[in-house]
Amino acid sequence: MLINYKPQVSGKVIDDPSFGLPNNEVDPVLNTHTRVVRLEAIDDQANTQRDVRAMVIELDHNNSGPKQYLVAEADSGVFYQAELGQGTDLDFHKIDALTDKSLGLELILKHNQNIEDALNAAKLNINNDLVTLPPLETIFTNLREKYHYRAKQMAALKEKVDKLPDEKKREFGLGVWNKGDGRPVEVAAQEVKVTALSKPADFDQFLPVNKNRFYAQAAKKEVDKQLHATGVGSANQRVPTNPSDLTRQKVAREVVIWEYDKIGAPNYADIVLKTGAGNCDQMARAAAEIIKESGGDASVWAMSGHVFTVVGAPTGLNARTIDFSEPKWANAWIVDPWAEIECKASEYVTRLKQKMDEWQRAGKELLIINPSPPGGAPQWTSPNEPFWLDMLVKEEKEWLYKV
Numbered sequence: 398m399l400i401n402y403k404p405q406v407s408g409k410v411i412d413d414p415s416f417g418l419p420n421n422e423v424d425p426v427l428n429t430h431t432r433v434v435r436l437e438a439i440d441d442q443a444n445t446q447r448d449v450r451a452m453v454i455e456l457d458h459n460n461s462g463p464k465q466y467l468v469a470e471a472d473s474g475v476f477y478q479a480e481l482g483q484g485t486d487l488d489f490h491k492i493d494a495l496t497d498k499s500l501g502l503e504l505i506l507k508h509n510q511n512i513e514d515a516l517n518a519a520k521l522n523i524n525n526d527l528v529t530l531p532p533l534e535t536i537f538t539n540l541r542e543k544y545h546y547r548a549k550q551m552a553a554l555k556e557k558v559d560k561l562p563d564e565k566k567r568e569f570g571l572g573v574w575n576k577g578d579g580r581p582v583e584v585a586a587q588e589v590k591v592t593a594l595s596k597p598a599d600f601d602q603f604l605p606v607n608k609n610r611f612y613a614q615a616a617k618k619e620v621d622k623q624l625h626a627t628g629v630g631s632a633n634q635r636v637p638t639n640p641s642d643l644t645r646q647k648v649a650r651e652v653v654i655w656e657y658d659k660i661g662a663p664n665y666a667d668i669v670l671k672t673g674a675g676n677c678d679q680m681a682r683a684a685a686e687i688i689k690e691s692g693g694d695a696s697v698w699a700m701s702g703h704v705f706t707v708v709g710a711p712t713g714l715n716a717r718t719i720d721f722s723e724p725k726w727a728n729a730w731i732v733d734p735w736a737e738i739e740c741k742a743s744e745y746v747t748r749l750k751q752k753m754d755e756w757q758r759a760g761k762e763l764l765i766i767n768p769s770p771p772g773g774a775p776q777w778t779s780p781n782e783p784f785w786l787d788m789l790v791k792e793e794k795e796w797l798y799k800v
Contacts, residue, residue: 401440401441401644402439402440402471402472402475402491403438403439403440403441403491404490404491404493405488405489405490405491406436406437406438406439406471406477406488406489406491407436407437407486407487407488407489408434408435408436408437408469408477408479408486408487408488408489409434409435409485409486409487410432410433410434410467410485410487411433411434411435411448411485412433413433413448414428414433416433416448416450417450427450429453430452430453430511431450431451431452431453432450432451432453432467432481433448433449433450433451434448434449434450434451434467434469434487434489435447435448436448436449436469436471436477436489439471439472439475439477439491447471449469449470449471450469451467451468451469452467452468452469452507452508452511452512453465453466453467453481454466454467454468454504454507454508454511456500456503456504456507458500458503459500464480464481465480465481466478466479466480466481466504467479467480467481467487467489468492468504468505468507468508469489470508474648474651474652474655474672475491475651476491476492476501476504476505476508477489477490477491477492478490478492478500478501478504492504492505492651493651502654505655505658506658509655509658509659537551537554537555540554589623589667589670589671590664590667590670590671591666591667591670591683591686591687591690592687592690593690593691593692594611594612594615594616594619594687594688594690594691596611596691597611604728605709605728606709606727606728606730606741608693608709609693609694609708609709609728609729609730610730610741612688612691612693612695612708612709612730612732613688613706613708613730613731613732613739613740614732614739615687615691616684616685616687616688616691616695616706616708616732616739617684617732617733617734617738617739619670619684619687620670620680620683620684620687620734621734623670623671623673624673624674624680624734625673626673627672627673627674628645628673629645629648629649629652629672629673629674630645630649630673630674630675631646631649631653631674631675631676631677631680631735632646632649632650632652632653632654632674632676632764633676633677633763633764633765633775634646634735634756634761634762634763634764635761635762635764635777636759636760636761636762637760637762637777638760639760648674649674652672652674653674653675653676653679656668656669656672656674656675656679665682666682666683666685666686666687669682669683670683675735676735677703677704677705677733677735677736678697678699678704680733680734680735681697681704681705681706681732681733681734681735682697682800683734684706684732684734685697685706685800686800688706688708688732688800689800693708693709694708694709694710695707695708695799695800696710696796696797696798696799696800697796697797697798697799697800698794698795698796698797699794699795699797700788700789700792700793700794700795701768701788701792702765702766702785702788703735703736703788703789704735704797705731705732705733705735705736705738705745706731706732706733707729707730707731707742708729708730708731708732709728709729709730710726710729710796711725711726711728711729716795716796717793717794717795717796718793718794719746719791719792719793719794720743720745720746720790721742721743721745721746721794722743726742726743727743729741729742730742731745733745733749736748736749736752737752738752746789746790749789749790750786750789750790752780753780753781753785753786753789754780754781756780757779757780757781761780762777762778762779762780763777763778763779763780763785764776764777764778765778765782765785767784768784768788769784
């Protein structure tokens with residue numbers, strides 16, 4: 398379900414210096430650079446408060462003078478900001494204006510950089526499984542029966558737990574239970590990352606064209622799975638007559654811009670898969686990384702305005718073609734999750750044209766830059782716009798990079 402986030406929410410700086418830290422620890426450096434804030438409901442569906450650590454960021458935006466802001470990531474990829482003043486009651490505004498040199502973009506980039514610097518300095522792994530916390534009574538039972546906590550210890554523990562808010566009781570109990578020992582918890586969802594495809598037992602006997610077909614089809618399936626899991630998808634596609642799709646596209650735009658800030662990261666494809674969001678170039682990168690991890694040959698190709706992945710491109714070729722119709726492309730396949738295509742390379746241009754016809758009938762629009770006149774801004778455009786079809790069908794496709 399896509400969430401319609403509120404453009405503005407009330408928030409309050411609260412005194413909870415050990416928030417998010419184990420065993421009621423206090424980190425003075427962390428508390429200097431962050432504030433714990435309690436946000437009122439950020440959406441209408443889940444009408445509940447939430448506590449988060451907000452980053453203190455000082456900026457001199459557009460030479461207007463240095464100001465301090467609080468930036469809170471209230472949900473994954475959803476940011477709110479407030480000017481930090483003397484009081485504790487603040488109005489937080491959702492960051493939507495992410496154009497070049499906008500205040501919102503500067504704040505998000507600085508926020509993300511500060512977090513990455515801190516995690517790298519601490520040598521922490523941020524890619525972990527999502528676990529299900531056991532019921533509190535199960536934790537107590539395990540401490541008593543398996544780990545031999547005495548009655549006096551159990552009474553003291555329960556006394557401490559009873560003083561905590563409900564949402565922190567199991568976290569505290571689990572911390573005690575797991576202290577000094579990696580005791581088993583139920584994995585609710587494994588971390589999302591690029592992993593090798595599971596191949597058929599007789600894969601090594603496949604002909605080259607069939608190996609490439611397997612890689613293309615299976616990689617697309619993996620990318621599609623994550624797109625469907627989050628429901629976010631592409632930021633440069635929309636159905637303007639569908640209110641829920643307009644909401645989806647708005648969410649996708651924010652996430653995709655955030656992803657572009659991570660483009661040099663070694664786990665960039667993991668980020669695309671985790672968010673289930675991306676434009677054609679990001680989806681092509683994720684598909685290529687999956688194929689590479691599985692032992693296949695994948696390279697990323699492009700024409701003006703569009704990017705896709707070629708599987709099993711012949712070696713030693715002049716890396717340009719219009720339609721992959723030359724005999725040397727006979728074994729190659731193409732995977733293009735953005736256009737919902739996996740096919741033999743020689744069929745790709747025809748399939749692209751068919752997909753644009755299909756999207757036209759469905760009322761879809763694409764955010765495209767018209768190259769004439771040069772320097773224009775992206776505009777929402779029909780998939781069958783002549784200049785766009787010429788770019789897809791008639792332009793040379795060229796090699797960009799190999800993963």
